Amino acid sequence: MNTFKQIKSSATAARIRALGARATPARLAVLHLLESAKRALSHHDIEQALDDAGFDRVTLYRVLDWMVESGLAHRVADAQRVFRFSVAAPSSPMHTLHAHFRCDACSRVFCLEDVVVQSPRLPAGFHGSGVEFCVTGHCAQCDGNAVPAK
Amino acid sequence: MNTFKQIKSSATAARIRALGARATPARLAVLHLLESAKRALSHHDIEQALDDAGFDRVTLYRVLDWMVESGLAHRVADAQRVFRFSVAAPSSPMHTLHAHFRCDACSRVFCLEDVVVQSPRLPAGFHGSGVEFCVTGHCAQCDGNAVPAK
DNA sequence: TGATCAAATGCAACAGAATTGCATAAGCAA
DNA sequence: TTGCTTATGCAATTCTGTTGCATTTGATCA
Numbered sequence: 001m002n003t004f005k006q007i008k009s010s011a012t013a014a015r016i017r018a019l020g021a022r023a024t025p026a027r028l029a030v031l032h033l034l035e036s037a038k039r040a041l042s043h044h045d046i047e048q049a050l051d052d053a054g055f056d057r058v059t060l061y062r063v064l065d066w067m068v069e070s071g072l073a074h075r076v077a078d079a080q081r082v083f084r085f086s087v088a089a090p091s092s093p094m095h096t097l098h099a100h101f102r103c104d105a106c107s108r109v110f111c112l113e114d115v116v117v118q119s120p121r122l123p124a125g126f127h128g129s130g131v132e133f134c135v136t137g138h139c140a141q142c143d144g145n146a147v148p149a150k
Numbered sequence: 151m152n153t154f155k156q157i158k159s160s161a162t163a164a165r166i167r168a169l170g171a172r173a174t175p176a177r178l179a180v181l182h183l184l185e186s187a188k189r190a191l192s193h194h195d196i197e198q199a200l201d202d203a204g205f206d207r208v209t210l211y212r213v214l215d216w217m218v219e220s221g222l223a224h225r226v227a228d229a230q231r232v233f234r235f236s237v238a239a240p241s242s243p244m245h246t247l248h249a250h251f252r253c254d255a256c257s258r259v260f261c262l263e264d265v266v267v268q269s270p271r272l273p274a275g276f277h278g279s280g281v282e283f284c285v286t287g288h289c290a291q292c293d294g295n296a297v298p299a300k
Numbered sequence: 301t302g303a304t305c306a307a308a309t310g311c312a313a314c315a316g317a318a319t320t321g322c323a324t325a326a327g328c329a330a
Numbered sequence: 331t332t333g334c335t336t337a338t339g340c341a342a343t344t345c346t347g348t349t350g351c352a353t354t355t356g357a358t359c360a
Contacts, residue, residue: 022327022336043317056339061318063337081231081346082317101276115270120262125290126251132229133270134282140275172307172356193346206310211347213308231317232346 019070026055030063031087034073040084040100040109076109076132078102084109099133105142109134169220176205180213181237184223190234190250190259226259226282228252234259249283255292259284 012031013023021027029050034041041049046060064085067073073085079102086100086109099115102108117133162181163173171177179200184191191199196210214235217223223235229252236259249265252258267283 017328024327024337026338058319058340059338065319066337077227077229077231079227081227081233083231099270101272101278104279110273110276112270112272119285120249120265122251122262122285122287123260123290125293126260126287127293128251128285128287129254130286132282132284132286135269135272135278136280136282137272137276137278140273143275143277167357174308174356176309208311208348209309216308 019072021066021070025053026059026063027066029053029055030060030067031072034067034085034087037086038110040074040076040078040086040111042078042082042084044082046085076100076134078107078109079136080107086111099135101135101137101139103139103142104136105138108139110139169222171216171220175203176209176213177216179203179205180210180217181222184217184235184237187236188260190224190226190228190236190261192228192232192234194232196235226250226284228257228259229284229286230257236261249285251285251287251289253289253292254286255288258289260289 010028012028012035016023016027016031030046033046033049043057043060043064046064047055047057050060064073064075064083067085068075072088074088075083075085078084099112099117101110101112103110112135115133117131119128119131122128160178162178162185166173166177166181180196183196183199193207193210193214196214197205197207200210214223214225214233217235218225221238224238225233225235228234249262249267251260251262253260262285265283267281269278269281272278
């Protein structure tokens, strides 16, 4: 397992400093976690995954807020009205054409990378700047299983 | 303003009784309100709109739960992780192909009646049963105004 | 009408997610 | 290493929604 010292000079740390922010352990850990996750994580997921490091709950909230503000991550409210976070694709011009899949059984949220979302025609006077698109159903692990995955 | 007596035998009341439920003042009031609203209302919106009647907070929550259960209304979690409710179109087979517009300025949610949403292709093993589609931006009243509409 | 009874309500307490204030700790530039 | 600004940790609070339970009431039937 990497210590803070070891990853302090990593590309991730440089990316954080390039934004004018400090490369702190909490930011490095959360960013690494989100980058390695294939799905959108809740604050609770992140807290459990980084339990060893012992970050304060509020610190994680603030790191996530900062990531969303600086464009490193997306934030969506899931059906249980809990925020979920996923890394923003660096190439994506706006984090607006993002699609998700939420499993009704295990409540996990997956990013649908290759789904193209187009904005529909809107009523007169309305101007759209972003689109949220979420499909619900059963994920590959839960489909056909009585017991939800993990 | 209509008294409870006056609207007790209305078509709305009959619709409620047809579902095997009692036509109570709270249900009539909420149903009337949602039917006359052009947008999805939060519990807070509803509480304020029906302030005169003095319904308890919990009663409104339970009426809304009942409406969703019996198919009279849709419920979605908005970007601020607040539930919003809108009447279900009686003809609509499933409340899955529903599209919304959320104003970034005033946070109100509008129903986009005529937008057709189709489910995208999903990864192997995934099975979708519903779709949520929400466009964000500025509504007709807030567009170009510095101060958000009410 | 009036009695009856399950369904609905009101009140209080609770629960979970997220935010705010403030004193302390720590990253990083000089 | 020093100093300053940013980030963190802790406690308390807000906001949204839920649960338990005693009381009231809508609708049925005599």
